[in-house]
Amino acid sequence: MTIFRREVRSGLRGVVLWGLSISALMVIIMTLFPRVERRAELVTQMMSGLNLLTMALGIDKLEYATPMGFYGIEAGNIMSLGGALYAGITGISMLAKEEGRHTSEYLMSHPVGRFWVVTQKLMALTLLLMMMNLIFLGFGFVAFALVARPVVVEELLNLHLAMLLMMQQIGFMLFGVSAFLRRENPGLGIGIPLMFYFLNVLLNLSPDMQFLRYVTPHYYADAGKIVGMGGAIPWHFVTVGGVTALVFLLLGYIRYLTKDLAI
Amino acid sequence: MDAVIVANALTKRYGRARGIDNVDLAVEKGDVFGFIGPNGAGKSTLIRTLLGLIRPSGGSAQVFGLDIVRHKKEILRRIGYMPSEASYYPRMRVKDVLRLSADLRRMDCEREAERLCDWFDLDMNRQVSALSFGNRKKVSIVAALQHNPTLLILDEPTSGLDPVVQKAFWDLVTQRNEQGATIFLSSHVLSEVQQHCRHAAIIREGRIVVSDAVESLARTNARRVTLRGVDELPQLPPGVLDMHHHRGEAGFLFTGDIKGLMSRLQDVPFTDITVTEPELEEIFFHFYEKAGERT
Numbered sequence: 001m002t003i004f005r006r007e008v009r010s011g012l013r014g015v016v017l018w019g020l021s022i023s024a025l026m027v028i029i030m031t032l033f034p035r036v037e038r039r040a041e042l043v044t045q046m047m048s049g050l051n052l053l054t055m056a057l058g059i060d061k062l063e064y065a066t067p068m069g070f071y072g073i074e075a076g077n078i079m080s081l082g083g084a085l086y087a088g089i090t091g092i093s094m095l096a097k098e099e100g101r102h103t104s105e106y107l108m109s110h111p112v113g114r115f116w117v118v119t120q121k122l123m124a125l126t127l128l129l130m131m132m133n134l135i136f137l138g139f140g141f142v143a144f145a146l147v148a149r150p151v152v153v154e155e156l157l158n159l160h161l162a163m164l165l166m167m168q169q170i171g172f173m174l175f176g177v178s179a180f181l182r183r184e185n186p187g188l189g190i191g192i193p194l195m196f197y198f199l200n201v202l203l204n205l206s207p208d209m210q211f212l213r214y215v216t217p218h219y220y221a222d223a224g225k226i227v228g229m230g231g232a233i234p235w236h237f238v239t240v241g242g243v244t245a246l247v248f249l250l251l252g253y254i255r256y257l258t259k260d261l262a263i
Numbered sequence: 264m265d266a267v268i269v270a271n272a273l274t275k276r277y278g279r280a281r282g283i284d285n286v287d288l289a290v291e292k293g294d295v296f297g298f299i300g301p302n303g304a305g306k307s308t309l310i311r312t313l314l315g316l317i318r319p320s321g322g323s324a325q326v327f328g329l330d331i332v333r334h335k336k337e338i339l340r341r342i343g344y345m346p347s348e349a350s351y352y353p354r355m356r357v358k359d360v361l362r363l364s365a366d367l368r369r370m371d372c373e374r375e376a377e378r379l380c381d382w383f384d385l386d387m388n389r390q391v392s393a394l395s396f397g398n399r400k401k402v403s404i405v406a407a408l409q410h411n412p413t414l415l416i417l418d419e420p421t422s423g424l425d426p427v428v429q430k431a432f433w434d435l436v437t438q439r440n441e442q443g444a445t446i447f448l449s450s451h452v453l454s455e456v457q458q459h460c461r462h463a464a465i466i467r468e469g470r471i472v473v474s475d476a477v478e479s480l481a482r483t484n485a486r487r488v489t490l491r492g493v494d495e496l497p498q499l500p501p502g503v504l505d506m507h508h509h510r511g512e513a514g515f516l517f518t519g520d521i522k523g524l525m526s527r528l529q530d531v532p533f534t535d536i537t538v539t540e541p542e543l544e545e546i547f548f549h550f551y552e553k554a555g556e557r558t
Contacts, residue, residue, distance in 0.1 A: 002363065002366040002367050003367075006352075006363065010352070010354075101350060101352075101353075102348075102350035103350050103351065103352055104316075105311075105316060105346050105349075105350070106346070106349060106350065106351060106364075106406075107367075108314075108315075108316055109314055109316070109339065109342075109344040109346070110339060110364065110367035110368060111336045111337070111339040111340040111367070111368060112336070112367055113335070113336050258318070260277075260316075260317040260318060261316050261317065263311065263316065263346075
């Protein structure tokens with residue numbers, strides 16, 4: 001498990017930096033909740049005036065003046081975008097960085113099969129994303145504690161679980177793509193998660209684009225679907241996303257196991 | 264003797280570009296085998312194919328009698344490889360690189376790593392990113408040797424090393440060879456191949472031009488002929504290569520009939536003549552020109 005340990009150790013700083021930065025934003029925004037709550041009527045009125053925007057962000061089903069609703073709207077959006085970007089950037093570089101940084105010759109001249117290299121790196125990516133989501137969850141509880149409001153534990157846990165699954169799907173898909181690259185491509189790592197995010201915005205705006213529910217993992221991690229649905233994760237779409245991620249992974253494995261390494 | 268490396272018509276093509284073409288090669292156990300060719304001739308491609316970093320397009324090769332494609336892991340376990348230019352992970356110290364290398368082999372090489380770092384006067388606590396090219400090269404030598412491999416594959420091992428380190432390197436390699444390790448190295452420094460290798464192969468444009476004992480290569484019928492005090496040369500018999508004629512001194516590499524040459528020179532008023540065995544470098548160019556004429 002040498003490669004796994006190395007990847008986790010080298011990714012730890014990034015996880016902590018991203019995790020803390022996004023969590024800090026979530027907590028700061030959550031501290032605004034008591035003021036929102038005091039002006040609940042006005043805020044609800046204002047939100048209803050922003051019809052298109054609330055629909056686009058999938059928050060039209062959430063109650064802005066409730067702690068879970070506010071958390072789902074504000075923290076949920078920051079977390080899903082920030083986390084997806086981290087998953088994308090980390091996933092796309094996992095395999096390609098060895099060739100891009102010319103370390104593949106050093107690594108692969110050791111008696112480690114390529115299958116295990118890919119597997120250990122995938123395990124490291126999984127753990128890094130879990131660590132990041134644990135940071136998010138921990139600070140989620142901190143945020144509720146700070147504003148001294150009761151937390152609906154099941155809804156919060158399910159929201160964070162859906163976020164983790166969404167980030168794992170994006171991370172795995174781009175990990176698979178990474179096997180086809182000869183150098184790191186952070187543009188793809190940023191572009192694809194952004195595309196998924198905006199596809200979800202488009203889906204929320206256009207009821208006739210329902211097929212996008214099967215394309216973007218942001219759909220099943222949308223706070224409006226989970227908090228608004230009493231904490232239930234739309235597992236049907238998670239399964240579709242999981243199968244898509246597995247296909248990308250399988251292709252990535254096949255490619256990495258047979259390719260000539262760029263040195 | 265057992266062959267440690269055997270290649271049969273081993274070929275690697277990069278699309279239409281040539282890598283190596285129908286390479287036949289045998290390196291015996293305990294040998295020091297030099298693989299000579301200029302940059303781009305295919306030396307590194309052959310080495311990377313043998314190591315399984317790239318897949319052959321044709322032919323086959325065995326290392327320790329094991330197929331290089333199917334038994335890559337078993338082969339790599341017994342090999343120490345030193346690339347021509349090593350790149351390491353950022354934010355690592357020398358000892359981290361060496362420990363990682365040992366961990367990847369599931370071995371504890373700490374003592375040997377320390378001994379080798381002492382040998383090369385290499386500070387184990389320095390960041391690899393802060394090291395000079397020569398010092399990074401030392402790290403890759405130590406990483407290649409610390410697990411006491413039975414086959415050492417060294418790609419241009421001395422390029423970038425100062426003469427003192429080169430000597431330390433060759434002393435160590437000789438020591439390992441005396442202990443039974445087989446050495447397979449690529450180089451474009453012919454003098455070091457001549458000095459340290461027992462067998463050598465010359466590669467040109469991906470093809471092996473000649474493979475033989477260094478002694479036999481140097482013992483070809485080619486001779487370096489130098490004439491002094493000569494103003495004009497007559498028509499010389501075929502087999503003259505690399506002719507220089509300047510200020511009364513003429514020199515050339517002669518691969519033809521030496522008696523025929525002598526009879527042509529009988530009437531030439533020269534003051535001195537020397538006929539010597541050429542250096543490996545000259546033989547290298549001789550084979551290069553011959554192969555060039557053929558292709």
